[in-house]
Amino acid sequence: MKIDKITLKNFRNYHGEVSFDLSRKITILHGDNGFGKSSFFDAIEWCFTSKISRMNGTDTEIKRDIFNKRCKLQENEILSVSIEFEGNILTRWFSVTGNDLGNDYGNTQVTLNSSHGDFYRGQGEIEAFLKEGTLDQTSFGRGSYGQLIKQTFILSQSQVADFVTSEEPSERFRALADIMGFRALLNESDNMKKVHTSLIKQSEAIRNQITSHENLMKGKEEVKQEVDIFELNKKLIDIGITELAIDLDTQIAQTNKQALADKINAEKFLELYEELNLEHVHSVSTIVSQISEKESDYEKLKAREEQLKEFLKRINQRTNSLIKERDNIQKYNQTRMTIQEKEQELASHDRGSLDLNKVTENLNVLRKRASSIEFTLSFQPTIMQNVERQKKLPTNLELSIINEATLKKRKEKLLFLAERLSSIIQDNKDNLLLQLIANIKDIKSYVVANDMEKCPVCSSTPEENLESCIDHNILSYSTKLDRDTSYVSKAISLKSRITNMLAKTDEKINETNNNVTKMNLELDRLKEEYNNYINNNLFSEELIQASAAHLKDELGKVREEIILQQKIIELIISLEKMKEELKDLGSETASKKIKTENEVGNSIERMTKASGRVAKHRTQMESSIQKLSSDIQDDQIILKRLQPFLRTEQYDIPLQSLISKNRDSISRNERKISRLSDINQVQYAIKHNQEIQNQIQEVKQTIEALSNRKTEIDKIAESLKKYKTQLFDFFDSDTKDYLNDNNSPIQKYYRYLNPLPTNNLIQFDGADEKLSIKVVFENGPEESNAQNILSSGQLNVLAISIFLAINEAQNINALDFIAIDDPIQNMDDVNQYSICDVLGQINKQIIFSTHDLDFVKLFLKKNEHKKDDIQVFSFTSPFLTQDKIQHIPC
Secondary structure, rough: EEEEEEEOOOOOOOOEEEEOOOOEEEEEEEEOOOOOOOOOHHHHHHHHHOOOEEEEOHHHHHHHEEEEOOOOOOOOEEEEEEEEEEEEEEEEEEEEEEOOOOEOOOOOEEEEEEOOOOOEEHHHHHHHHHOOOOOOOOOHHHHHHHHHHHHHEEEOHHHHHHHHHOOOHHHHHHHHHOOOHHHHHHHHHHHHHHHHHHHHHHHHHHHHHHHHHHHHHHHHHHHOOOOOOHHHHHHHHHOOOOOOOOOOOHHHHHHHHHHHHHHHHHHHHHHHHHOOOOOOOOOOHHHHHHHHHHHHHHHHHHHHHHHHHHHHHHHHHHHHHHHHHHHHHHHHHHHHHHHHHHHHHHHHOOOOOOOOHHHHHHHHHHHHHHHHHHHHHHHHHHHHHHHHHHHHHHHHHHHHHHHHHHHHHHHHHHHHHHHHHHHHHHOOOOHHHHHHHHHHHHHHHHHHHHOOOOOOOOOOOOOOEEEEEEHHHHHHHHHHHHHHHHHHHHHHHHHHHHHHHHHHHHHHHHHHHHHHHHHHHHHHHHHHHHHHHHHHOOHHHHHHOHHHHHHHHHHHHHHHHHHHHHHHHHHHHHHHHHHHHHHHHHHHHHHHHOOOOOHHHHHHHHHHHEEEEEEEEHHHHHHHHHHHHHHHHHHHHHHHHHHHOOOOHOOOOOHHHHHHHHHHHHHHHHHHHHHHHHHHHHHHHHHHHHHHHHHHHHHHHHHHHHHHHHHHHHHHHHHHHHHHHHHHOOOOOOHHHHHOOOOOOHHHHHHOOOOOOOEEEEEOOOOOOOOOEEEOOOOOOOEEEEHHHHHHHHHHHHHHHHHHHHHHOOOOOOEEEEEEEOOOOOOOOHHHHHHHHHHHOOOOOOEEOOOOOHHHHHHHHHHHHHHHHHEEEOOEEEEEEHHHEEEEEO
């Protein structure tokens, strides 16, 4: 199977979607360094494997590096590579979304649409499809098969560079294995080395652990303590524990807990006795009696306090009532004085009647008069202008009507002239003289042509020559025609001027008509406006004739009168209101039967003094109640703090007797606690010994488990070492023989590509993942290191030879192509000449790149016989779009 088409979108140098039709057998990619040739091969590798072997970094970093930097993200963009082969389409892609913080890269997706219409998704399904018919039964790690395809079909510059520049045997071995497609095995070898090293370290660590545990057992045996069981039993019986077979630890803990609790309780009682200073108290019953007596006194004082509180309330109510009466009397007297003052002020305004309705009616008349004056002042100039304009408009209107009639008569005359001129022009329109002259000329032509002497029209024979006679007639009619033509031209010119005059006359008529219409409209508007003025309620014929100065002077007087009338109305309303208030105050004062303000003041003073005395007595009583309440609370606190230590029947026992009993309890419990402490130490030693014995047993089990684990690890490490030796020692036997065979594909390709040193052989040697390449000279047994003898170009040729041989022998996939990135690097002209033949003779699809235009020309020249199978893609820019790639069929 061959690759038919590759489509790249936003991949590295490729901006937008760029497609390559690879239907021809040989495809050459030409362009300067950095123009995207290597990126083309990276795209093929990435599409098959999701990786690029020459790139390092995290998945996100690689996505960032392969995404085209010239893409200007609006919302999101896609990076994708598609490979079409035999009707199958393999596509790998991921989405890129732009935001303020940078770009977000989506997960990589891979799909394959087969030529049979089946759909595959994911690397596992894709690789299973690609293995069909070749390696169906072979298992590979995830992604390993795709990597094998890359190494088999694609030779990158980095692989060749690693092989050429490697100096150490181990580095050259890895470079050769990479070219031969053994990278997965190298990775597996590295992993096995790490695992083997880890197993050895684990085995050594386990051995150290076993030694440590054995030493630990010896140490634990030495820390066991001696215990006297008989002495322990005796102490237990002394403290009252006789059931030695029943949960001894619990009994000891409970006994110790009870002894400690009794001791603490007795100590707290003694501390409380000292704290509360109870030496003067006989017993707890004494405190109970004191509380009862004080509570009785407290209730009596509270009842007396309530009586004083009610009495003080009545005094305050009476005082407030007297204060209100005094305020009413003061307000009554004040209101009478204010009424007198306002009556005097009202009397000072000599305005006849002081009836509120009449004054209000007079005020309304004044306000209307003021509004009329203000209206007249505001619109007087406008009204006068309106009247003046109405007088002038009829005269102007009449003049415009007369002017319009004059213009219409002028228009009629001009129309008549225009019609006459049109008739004259129409009469000469057909130009009969012109037609007559044309007919005479035709007759002349006929006469000349037939050499006639008689007139062909009337058959007469003129005295002069017939042709001369015809010319004379033509001249005569032409002269007349010139006169007629001049007359018509003058008529047309005159008609044009009349037409212009008619247009101007129409414009003046329209203008005059518009002026008439405007003046009529304005006259109607002025009349309507004037009618609105005179129909307004505020319009006055008398005022409109007065001067503005007179109107302003009268308006000022009217406004002064309005202010005075408003003041009179306010005084009248205020007097009526105060008289009503005085009437109400007089009635209330009369009902109290209090004659003077002084009497009320004396009563208020007496009540205030009485209230002070009662309040003082109440304050003293509140202080006594508060002290008594505090004493009760203190006694209750003492009783409450003593209750936890005493039972009710102990309240009558003297406190001194209780003190002695608690002191004895403290001494007794301290002895018991001391004895329990000794017992606990013995119990701890017993448990300690038992715990150590259990630990020793656990250590023995651990040592046994560690020994078994070490044996198992040692077996695995040995097995892994043997497997690695068998798997990777492929240079020790048949493989080295094959590589060094004079007829092997590698040796043949190398000799052909490097024809000059034909008498020297390449010798491969090595073991333990190390490779030495030597040059064997024909004339002697000496061998030289290839690194010292071969040039970079020859090493480059050797790397290509190995790759071509491996590709030729591959059977991992039905794909049948070779892709080489810049095969002629470091090559001289002879090598380039040879590789043209090799690549041209390989019966596979070939894709290779070069920056050397001379090499492209050389290849085309050497393979001119098959130019129909060759095509060139020329990259013209480092920023590649479809129009920057020139397709050159050969």
